[in-house]
Amino acid sequence: MLRNGLEPWHLLIVAIVVILVFGSKKLPDTARALGKSMRILKSEAKAMKDENAPPVSAASESAVVTPSVVRTSAEASAAEPPAGAR
Numbered sequence: 001m002l003r004n005g006l007e008p009w010h011l012l013i014v015a016i017v018v019i020l021v022f023g024s025k026k027l028p029d030t031a032r033a034l035g036k037s038m039r040i041l042k043s044e045a046k047a048m049k050d051e052n053a054p055p056v057s058a059a060s061e062s063a064v065v066t067p068s069v070v071r072t073s074a075e076a077s078a079a080e081p082p083a084g085a086r
């Protein structure tokens with residue numbers, strides 16, 4: 001039954017049904033919105049890929065950066081001397 005898969009006349013029938021359902025006036029707007037969505041998706045995917053990649057420069061290749069200790073705001077305020085003691 002599905003030996004040949006999609007044939008050209010199948011695609012023609014699908015195209016006719018889409019035109020009848022959505023109307024010819026809405027198709028350009030729909031295509032434009034789809035294209036805009038694809039551009040946004042590509043740019044976001046590229047930004048995520050660039051965010052995860054380490055920066056490439058001569059200084060960063062030889063230098064190793066170790067993380068510092070992160071203190072919460074409560075710890076930071078407890079570690080500061082009182083305002084009158086300075």
